Amino acid sequence: MPACLLLLVALPFLAASLAAAQSRPFGGVFDAGAPPxxxxxxxxxxxxxxEEEYDYIVVGGGAAGCPLAATxxxxxxxxxxxxxxxxxPAEFPALATAGGFVRTLALADPSPExxxxxxxxxxxxxxxNVRARVLGGGTAINAGFYSRAHPGWFYGHGEGAEVPDWDMHLVNAxxxxxEQELTFQPEVHGWQAAVRAALLEANVTPWNGFTVDHVTGTKIGATTFDASGRRHSAADLLAFARPGRLRVAVRATVTRVIINPIDPADRRGRSRPAVGAVGVVYQDRLLQQHHALLRPGGEVILSAGSLGSPQLLxxxxxxxxxxxASLGISVSADAPDVGxxxxxxxxxxxxxxPSVPIDHSLIQVVGIPSANGTASYLEAASYIVPLAPMLRPGPFMSPSSPLYVTMATIMEKVPGPLSEGxxxxxxxxxxxxxxxxxxxxxxxxxxxxxVVGVRRVAQVLRSRTMDIFRSPLGSSSQGRRGPVRRDFRIVGATLPLDWSTNDTSVADFCKRTVTTLWHYHGGCVVGRVVDKDFRVTSARSLRVVDGSTFSVTPGTNPQATIMMMGRYVGLKMIGDRHSRRLVNNTSS
Structure with missing residues (x-):
């Protein structure tokens, strides 16, 4: 079972030009003057x-939906x-640069309007928590870190767990x-270089340099911010569609999938679903209703995310x-595992x-103590936050305090998890x-x-590399074995003093300070709601292709694997379409 992820986050003092320090693009080239x-x-x-007819209707233009639709x-x-x-994305300039990351999340609006x-x-x-509401989905609002799933993720998540029959050649392709279009190799310096040294000092070895693979040790991952500091998202992949074949409707809220009974003569066996998707109803910003219907042999694919896809089902x-029935919704198929x-x-x-200024950077460096996803992952990033909401009254809250403050956060993440909702x-x-x-x-x-992860946080904080970030105003005294290191200026919760020996106190810290890393998943899990080809088992012509099908998150960050999944399933669907045509031509 995957254990914990440790994330180091630094928040810089200056809110000036926040161009990311990336160089040597690993992927595509961005022309800032050209339309997307x-x-x-x-x-x-x-x-x-x-009302219009299509061969494929993809609901949700996010990490999976964009590459799927383009394919x-x-x-x-x-x-x-x-x-x-x-x-x-072009409607929201803050999304284009790394500096807009925290602002976008801070201004997340719960209102449906x-x-x-x-x-x-x-x-x-x-x-x-936060969910994306923009073309590109989470890839348009996240911190940009890109890394593939740990290899074991493709082969099962425990005894009896069902997983797709992945074609690994097609997965890698x-x-x-x-990656050729969206990913870049970052130039690591300043805070990121310090984090890299701290990870190695904490024995997260070997040093692997730059790689998109999930490998044991400390590495530099790819980023979706290019050399000029501009974001690339899954929306960019739509450019690969053939002109005339793709239509993208924004501000289109799908209200339901149209489900109709299937003629018993067409079911070809008792195990076949009794209902099937024939289209969707969607609503525009003027509250007008539209019907998108399937052509013969077509499919509806839900890629609306781990909240949107089960909600639509x-x-x-x-x-x-x-x-x-309790909500007055007519039952098309009794599927108890949806949601x-x-x-x-x-x-x-x-x-x-920190006691010294640090540069602005988002996630670039990651430490993976175990390549199979069974030990802590460590990452680093830097953002900007206003001072006032972050500090309790005390020596650092004064009229002379700056509007923005440098802040670093070291976090651990339990990537599994077993806890189920x-x-x-x-x-x-x-x-x-x-x-x-x-x-x-x-x-x-x-x-x-x-508990293990929080102790790893403490170990990283205790490394000599982190000493430079200790407060010059903190306590410093001469002990029996030499000078005592200064303290950190802590914001918010502090570790219990007996963190190294008392499991109960650390567990209490975990429960008191729990928050999210926005990698939620499930709701339409493979083997429960969809089959190994992501087809909804209770309705024909309907699939779910997104993170709602995962029972375990794929490595340090899911965006790489969800985008891969969109491309992968699209290619498989085209292959199936071609095979059906061959069969029909042969039979005729």
Whole structure:
């Protein structure tokens, strides 16, 4: 079972030009003066027809939906409609640079009527969280770190767990397709270099240099910010669609999948679903309803994320029958696992104000003590935050305090986890975020992993490399064995004094300070709601392709694998389409 991820975050003093320090692009070249490649395909949903037919309808223009739609609209594919409830990234200039990361999350608006690219919500556990509401999904608002899944992720997550029959040659080719366009090699210096040294000092070895692979030791991962500091997102992959085949409608909120009964004569066996998808209903910003319908042999693919995809299945009458009936939703298929098996990766951390200025950087360096995903991951980043909300009254809160402050946070993440939650509809209103409870640390194994992870945080803080960040105003005295190191200026919760020996006190710290790293997943898990080809088992012509199908998060960050998945499934679907044509031509 995966253990814990440690994340080191630094928050710099200056809010001036925040161009990322990347060089030597690993991927595509960005022309700041040119319109984005996806622009030719994008229109506002209010400009689309009241009813149209497509070969493929992709719901959700995020990390999976964009590469999936581009692939299905490419060679061998068909006519594709991609529906995204948010706007386009170009509408939000703050998304374009690394400096907009914290601002975007801080301004996340929970209102369904807002056009903010990040939508805030809180789980029933009381933990604040965010979901993307923009073309490109999470790849348009995240910290840009890119790393592939740990190899064991493709082969199962425990006894009896079902996983797709991954074609690893196609998996690697799909990763490479994404990487050629979106990923870059960062230049590591300043704070990132200090973190790298601290990881190696903490014996997270060997040193692996730059790699996108999940390997044991300390490495530099790829970034989706290019040499000029501009973000690349999954939306950029839409440029690979063939002109005339793809339509992208933004500000298009899908209200339900249209599910119809299947003629018993066409079921070809008792195990075949009795219902099938024939299209979707979506609503534009003017509240006008539109119908997108499937051509014969077409499919609807939900790529709306771990909240949106199970929500849409439920709104469409696919889910636990008793729950649907209680909301007045007509039951199309009794599917008790829809919305179940939800997971979020808990993180915990220690925040400090460094004693020296540090450069601005997002996640670049990662430490992986175990390549199979069974030990702590360590990452580093830097952001800007206002001083006032961060500090308690004390010596650092004064009228002369700067508006912004340098802050560093060292965090650990439990990547599994075993603790399992669920999602449900609070109402049949498709504009409302569904209710979700993750049940953090409900399994003792997760709490034990957090204890190990928090101790790793403490060990990194105690490294000699971190001494430069200790406060010159902190305590310093002469002990029996020489000078005593100064203290860190702590913001918020502090580690218990007996952190190295008292499991109970560290476990209490874990429970008191738990928060999210926005890598939640599940709700439409493989083997429960979808099969190994991501087809919904209870309805024909309907798939789910996104992180809602995961029961375990794939490595240090899921975005690489979710984008790969969109490309991979698209290629497999085109292969299936070609095979059906050959069979039909032969039989005729």
């Amino acid at each position: 490649g996806y622009a030719r395909y994008v229109s506002d949903a209010s400009e689309t027809a009241a 299905l609209a490419g060679p061998g594919g068909g006519r594709v409609l991609l529906l995204e409830r948010g706007g386009a 807002s056009d903010a690219p990040a939508q805030g919500f809180s789980s029933e556990d009381g933990v604040a 799909s990763y490479e397709w994404v 439920l709104l469409s009458g696919i889910g636990p029958a008793s729950d649907l 179940k098996h939800m997971f979020d990766n808990p993180r915990n951390g220690i925040s400090i104000i 669920s999602l449900w509809l609070s109402s049949p209103n498709p504009l409302e975020t569904p209710s979700v409870r993750f049940n953090y640390f409900s399994r003792p194994e997760d709490l034990a992993q957090c």
